[in-house]
Amino acid sequence: MIPHIEKMNGHPVLMVEDRPLILLAGEVHNSDSSSPEYMEKIWDIAQELGMNTLLLPATWETIEPEEGRFDFTLPKALIDQARARTMRIVFLWFGSWKNAECMYAPAWVKQDIRRFPRAQIEKGKNKAGRQISPTIPVKMPYTTLSYLGEETMLADARAFAAFMGFLKAYDADKQTVVAVQVENETGLLGAAREVSDEADARFAAAVPADFAAYMRAHTGTMTEEIRAAVLSGQEAGNWSEVFGPAADELFSAYHVARFVNAVAEAGKAVYPLPMSVNCWLDKGGEPGSYPTGGPVSKVHEVWDFCAPNIDVYCPDIYVPQFRAVCDEYTRRGGALFIPESATHSYCAPRLLYTVGHYQTMCYSPFGFDDIGKPFTAVQGFLFGMDVSDPALKTPQRFEEYAALGQALRGMMPMLASAYGTKLLQAVSAETDPAIPAPDGNPYGAVPPTMDFGSFRLRVGFQSPVNPRTDGACLCLAVGENECWVVGNACTLTFLSGKPDQPNLDLLRVEEGHFENDGWRPGRRLNGDETANLTMGAPSVWHVKFFTYGDEN
16 A cells, blocks of 8 residues: 555554554755755765654756646655665645745746736735734735635646656655645735735635535634634624634635645545645734644634645644644644754654654654754744744754664654554653642652553653753553663653552663664663663663562
8 A cells, every 4th residue: 555644543643565654754954955966965964863754845846847847857866865775755845835935836937927826915016025023123025826826726736746646656666755745834924815806805705605614513623713703703604704803814724725735636636645734833923924824723624624635734843832732733633743843952852752742643853954053044033933942042962863863763663553552651851840849849849750550650850960951751661561761861760550569670671772673782770770760861771670569
């Protein structure tokens, strides 16, 4: 079977060659994949970091430089590079949208504004200024293709179908390419909806009856803001009458999702790989301050209705509220798939945490070759990054990410088989603070605890003896008295979970590493090292223990 998503133990997983695959991935900078020669060193860095997959742009402008003439030289070269390294690819289709703009549309599309109309955020203007921040009185020039452009949608869909046809012909037997992202950070900046004459006419027309009925039937999963707007509106009428204060954003979401679905549908008809969409988070801002109409959480019901060919919605996370975003994108039961995340000091802890706690389908730092370097991406402010995040002051240590990435890649079969169960769990200093002691004694705080039934694992992070704030720990139980632990900057305490056998003693603590899919034991820890089980550096331990009662 070709790569697909299915439920395993009730949890959505990506199946490749009939086995579950966790995408320990990295996304390259936008321009890197335009040069196979430049990519050689990027693949090498990815392998050092333990990655098994790269997220690579496939751009409309390079694939269809002239209308009807397709060139797949570049994606072919990238696939060949991945195969040479036994790695996978998720291609990112940069078609009509990239960062809510039309940067990667071909020249023949950009130049024919009559056939391929631009979105208007000011009446009558094909290019206008958008406010980059409510606190900064500066506008930057903005233009993008209209989500109402039928010719644009058809041309994008034809190009995408041709690209998927190439992937089927060149890669279906190898399955190097395991998924495709359709467009990139879709939506409209600078306004909640388009304001062209055509947009105004459609907005004043009746909301399609089937869509209005669907929204009223699915209020149970909606965010409070959208639920209130839907329930307070009329059952039929124009967009303002049916959706009230949310009308502009829902109008944009309806048309953006229909457009993206048409592109995805054309591609899936040729080669039905799993297809995703990513989004620039709204961060609680007003519509227009983020790409409005894109698949932010509050409009997922719109996308569910309009874009049935999309398999997973993906947040690009550049904000400190990491756990809250992950919770929001999984609360409806969907997979967690993170195509972009920051490379600051929580980058590696988030890798462990998403695999262990959310049992993620994909975790992918953006511009991963910058791991270990100071944050300098000024453009991040322009494209949705919260540059006030204090975590950005501390880069992720390259060698630590590499050690943890290599560990998880070596454990892949064990980890993947535990998806959908409580046998795989994780905690981190960022997401799981200790419970303070009532008297304020820092030594009396109760650390986060993972409960596996027969045993519990208490994990201590920042403390008077451990000043680091970026610790994380993943545990995989493989029996009542045996587990694997991967962690860094943390202290472990094993506890019995059996009331009739309250005592627990360690039998064997073995550190080591995985190599060529096999476990290579190193030191056998005991004495001082087990009296205080501390992972001061990235470590993998294989632990065995037993529990017993107080009576002989």
